[in-house]
Amino acid sequence: MLIRLFPKIEVSTQKPVLWFHCASVGEFNTAKPILLELKKHFFILLTYFSPRAKAFLLKQKEFYDALHPLPLDLPFSVGRFLKQVRPVALLIMERELWYFLIKKVKVKKILLNAYAKGSVLEKMLSKEFDLIVCRTEEDKKRFESFGAKSTACGNLKFVLEREEKDVEINLPKGKTIVVGSIHPSELEFIKAFYTKMSERFKDLNLVLVPRHLSKVDFFMKELADFKPCLRSSSRTDCRVVVVDTLGELFYLYKHGDLCMVGGSFSKGIGGHNLLEPVCHRKLTVFGPYTQKVKDLEGFVLSKGLGFKVKSVQEAVEVATRVISGQVSFPADFDLAGYAKQIKDCYMFWIKRCLQIGG
Structure with a gap:
């Protein structure tokens, strides 16, 4: 808890720092294809919320450059973290709508794989994002009704890119x-x-x-x-x-x-x-x-x-x-072809918002 209240991290890089936040392992796995693409252009600072995710994320270092738990959603904690990392943008997966985090971060903010529920907090904070990339056209229209800038690309969960590895399990015949x-x-x-x-x-x-x-x-x-x-x-x-x-x-x-x-x-x-x-x-x-x-x-x-x-x-x-x-x-059935369309759509809008060439 102390590390979240008093975040401490040293970032040494010539690349611009991109702050990328996932709640837990599931959201991180969904974000992997996007992280790999963004890592070509940025120093990826990954934050997470679930304490259970830490052990798993420490074994996934090819997808990011630095790892830190999400600072507590307090002006002091968020402000302290921002001074240390100085990101050029903040990307958030799905529904991690933390009030002071989103209000205090003044660089470009993008919400990815978003879906709308219509909560008061969602209506209030969605307008703070420079771009919301939604799962469906229905989500897009709902975010737009809140006054947010949004587009629809599909569900990133379709883009099931995983590292090639064999995980075996020895079972009796049958x-x-x-x-x-x-x-x-x-x-x-x-x-x-x-x-x-x-x-x-x-x-x-x-x-x-x-x-x-x-x-x-x-x-x-x-x-x-x-x-x-x-x-x-x-x-x-x-x-x-x-x-x-x-x-x-x-x-x-x-x-x-x-x-x-x-x-x-x-x-x-x-x-x-x-x-x-x-x-x-x-x-x-x-x-x-x-x-x-x-x-x-x-x-x-x-x-x-x-x-x-x-x-x-x-x-x-x-x-x-x-x-x-x-x-x-x-x-x-070709899941790979369908997934490529979704991934390409996400990367087009992210690159456009962050002004990434190539």
Whole structure:
């Protein structure tokens, strides 16, 4: 907390400093393709809000030049940080709308991958940005109704560029279901689903990735009847594996004969990134609560890349069809081409706003 109240950082560079802020790991992963492009022109100072993100971000140094937690949203803390780093611009991902941060920073400000909710704070602060690059035309129109300068390029989550690496997991022989970003409130759904699926498929593995590592012990206790083991144990005889390592979910999806995305199987969460399995040409199964990822849902369903299920039994029927090969990933779908259009749009508007040549 002290480092946020009294930020301290030394920046030594001949390049102009670009302050880039992400809330946590998810927003950072979404920003990676943009960060790589901007790093060619700027010294990237990356800030983050979630304390859990630090360990992961320290291993991602190819995407930035300096790392610091976000200063507390107080005039003194923000002002102290600004004097130390002297940025030429501030870029913020998604919905990190901190009042004093946005009011006190007087250089160019850009909000990326933005979506509008219509809150009082949003209406007040959106006008402070020199540019807001939105996910949808609807978001663009809403920001414009607040008096903000905005454009629409699509959802950056479609641009799933990741470094090339193999993340292996040793599992017993059989079919595998990878369930990502699961919350405690969704465990009953997953347990019932896996029980029914195990009745249909004799040798069935379940790789379960909690949304928050702090909940791993709870997951292990709740799954005790399935005799789970932790990913970090490196055991090879477990049918049910709870992943207790950070930053691996994207790569683990490739091991699934079926992939499911959490945050969508219980009320109050709104869904997580439905596209990560798609990047590995895996069909995506998700639940009925997807209010935060409606654009991703619409895309996935319209292209035949996944299924929305409303009950455990419906999930079992869909999963059975996928695992048995009755349905498969569309052979002609090109996510890379679609993603390139979105990335190019973002970079065009960012370069224009920041007056970057080339």
